[in-house]
Amino acid sequence: MGLRALLREDLAAHGGDWTRPGFRAVAVHRFGVWRMGVEPKILRAPLSILYRWAYRKVRNGYGVELPYDAKLGRRVVFEHQSGIVIHGCCEIGDGCVIRQGCTLGNKTLDRPFDAPKLGRNVNVGAGAKLLGAITLGDGAAVGANAVLTRDVPAGGLAVGVPAVLKERRPA
Structure with missing residues (x-):
């Protein structure tokens, strides 16, 4: 999928408002990925700047x-x-929602490339910390201010400090 098509899709996901900082962050990310495919490197240099x-x-x-x-x-x-x-090194799947104050990162300096992998449609609450090489299954949810250091199965709910798995109640 091309850069323009991805940006159109991201814009729609952000409510069609190009002034939203979340959309702008995603747009800059998409541009950064796209520019790495530009060859030769001499043409990539101004794009990198x-x-x-x-x-x-x-x-x-x-x-x-x-x-x-x-x-x-x-x-x-x-x-x-x-x-x-x-x-x-983080991987974020399709349709995920990440709210303010969230950190998706490594747990220790000894393992600098460990990072969370989020499946599709994962919902991360405000202030949540996802640390280490953990995997969140499709449709998982992380509560606000949770500190998560272990895997969450598909459709699971993790809340608390440290986070524990809870049963999800139907809406």
């Missing part, structure tokens, strides 16, 4: 740290942006 400027503007201005080397699915939404930190 533009990407680094936009990345820092999004990180410092909106509080969303989303490096281009993180794997981002389609229609990912960053709600109520501020204080969101995503590890570069």
Whole structure:
């Protein structure tokens, strides 16, 4: 899928509002991934300078740290942006929602490449911390301010500090 098509889809996922910081963070991420495919490297250089400027503007201005080397699915939404930190080795599946104050990162300096993998349609509550090489199954949910260091099965709900699995009640 091309850059324009992905951006159109992301814009729709963010309510069609191109001024939302969450959309802008995703757009900068998509641009960063796209520019890495530009050959030769001499043509990529000015694009890399533009990407680094936009990345820092999004990180410092909106509080969303989303490096281009993180794997981002389609229609990912960053709600109520501020204080969101995503590890570069993190994988986020299609249709995920990540809210303010979330950290998806490694647990220790001894294992710098360990990062969470989120399945499709995962819902991460405000202030949640997902740490280490953990996997969240499709449709999983993480409660607000939860500290999660272990896997969550598909459709599971993790809440608390440290997070424990709870039974999901139907809506």
